Amino acid sequence: MFRKILEGDNEPKKLRHKVRNMLELAAFFSICCLGMPGCGRKANTEALNAPDEVSALEDENNKKDDNITEIVRFDDKLDDYKPSKGKYNFYFTYKVDHPWWDAVAIGIEDAAKQFEEKGIIIDYEYLAPNAASAQEQIRRLSDASNRDFDVIGVDVADVDMVTPAINDLIRDGRKVMTFSSSDAAKEDGCERIAYVGNTHNYEDGADLTEALCEKLGYRGKVAVLVGTKGAPCHEDRALGAQNVLAKYQDMEIVEIVYDEDSVEKSYQLTQKILAGHEDIAGLICCNMSNPVGAARAVIEAGQEDEVVIVGMDHDQEALEYLRDGIIYALGVQDCYSIGFDTIQVAVKIADGCLPGDAYPEKTEEITTIIYQDSARSMLQTLYGGMD
Template identity: 35%
Template sequence: MKTKRASAVLAATLAAWLPMTAAAQGQGDLITPIDRKLTFIFVPKVIHPWYDVVAEGAAFAVEEMKQRGIEVEVVWDQPPQADVVDQNMRIEANIGRQPDGLAIACLDQATNVQLMKEAVEAGVFVTSFNSFCDDAFQFIGPKSSKQDGFDLGERLAEILGGEGKIAILAGSLTATDHVQRIEGFKEALAAHPGMEIVFEQPDDDILEKAVELTESVLSAHPDLDGIFASNASNPIGAARAVQNAGKEGEVHIVGMDDLPEAVDFVCSGVIDALKAQRQWDMGYWAVKYMVAMNENHTVPMFHDTGSRFLTQEDCQ
């Protein structure tokens, strides 16, 4: 009897205590207020005007955070060229600085992911953007760029009536977004056996190299019909070379992104079509999500920022 009475008292005590515990540990109590300046470091693939637009989005988010009373400093650590070793050295050095957030655009999936794991183990909040790395890390951007390449392949096939000789400016061979765009482009061309790829070379995301490669292929294949440019630099490089050769309207160009010079080439008819990403959103949401991580919020592991076609009709 004594044991039963003791059990009843314990049960009553627990019943009274559990609701109090639940109330004291509500979800709002899980959030950590920010009471210091946060430092976020962005490590892109290369110094490039494309990332200037990412930085604009990040700066806008910083101003929004300021309105909430949260001070954020954004630091950019950009390799001058798309060099895997250089980028990894920068990532490793920045892990040692123990920032409040590290945003990485993957240039080499395997080695970048290993360093990102090390950053997490060191207690650094990590996000990724632009080029997908791994499902273990939050990512902002198109998870697969294959569809963009496929869409541009279909557009070029439509322009050329499914016939012609094609060159590919392949960007960086280790960048997943560049590789996936080429895969998608070739998949689209597979349905058009009259389209032959006669040239494919990496330009390493260097505009001047894209110009040189295009000049080379125009010389080797004077009957070239089309060019696929897989990143933000090489549509401009291809267009400069085609225009200098007096072959605008004869050699058709499709490619990625909407840098101002590329848009000017679209409006003048030298470039036929671009698929433009929304990199401003990448910078904006990277800052917002890294603040949220520091506040102990949950964040989506994947945020697709999308892309859109840009043609001469959009210049009207």
């Protein structure tokens, strides 16, 4: 089978090799599955805290490992839907070349493999620019519209800018869905057919901020590192953070900055924040890159015991900082299921199915807040390392 998976615009073999290695590792550690793909999944609003006391340390560790495999699963199975064709051709573009979308690609690849085992070929292209750009995303959508794809999928870089391009494609008879972390929804005026991914980014930002406020005793100055300006997931998390902080009179936002989903830029911005606000107490990070950059800057400044960091997702370095107590909490998304369900929904859209009994208009995936006590198990599950 021919399958293109391009990381940025690099040679596809590089990412395919990475994805396959991660799949083999993940399959070894994966234990259980929550629900069938294609169905809505609720956000995990209960953070994964230290487990209840049990009679033996071994039982405690087993329980924790089981909890982790419920958060990041690698064993979804295709539902009972019977595709009407023997071959499909999809195009997916996302905000920026970044490891977060490599994790989504694992689910995409696994779903395609399971379809192949049923005799159904899924060809796809999986593309992103090296730097986030709504204009570049619009160009890529335009190029894809001139080729023979059954479905075009987009992780929206900017709702206001990209929605008109999506609507133009729909009116020209193209089948367009959104996926991953950023939707352009019906209420935004977008005519996309369906969305698969995180439907609760606002709540994720709010939950992380509540954890930070509690840790600080509801008192202190904080800064918010957002990510890409206009990206719905980043903006929604930042809005959730701001609204939570507004509830507490002794909490104060001293800066809101955009790091463009860059570790290096978030590091530099955090350096400036620390230098400009000697009494800074917390940092709220709204994407997967900025917890890493923020932690590096805090360590460099020797303020690990003074600044509380919360942020998003499963970056290995971020999880190591969580394990070491540099980062206080991370919101981990189920990227695998996002990718897996994206393929299942794309097949149904290609067959002409509209949202309803076959699949929902919005397929909701989970996010779970984890703390230091879960970091080692998460590192082993995702990366095969405990140290």
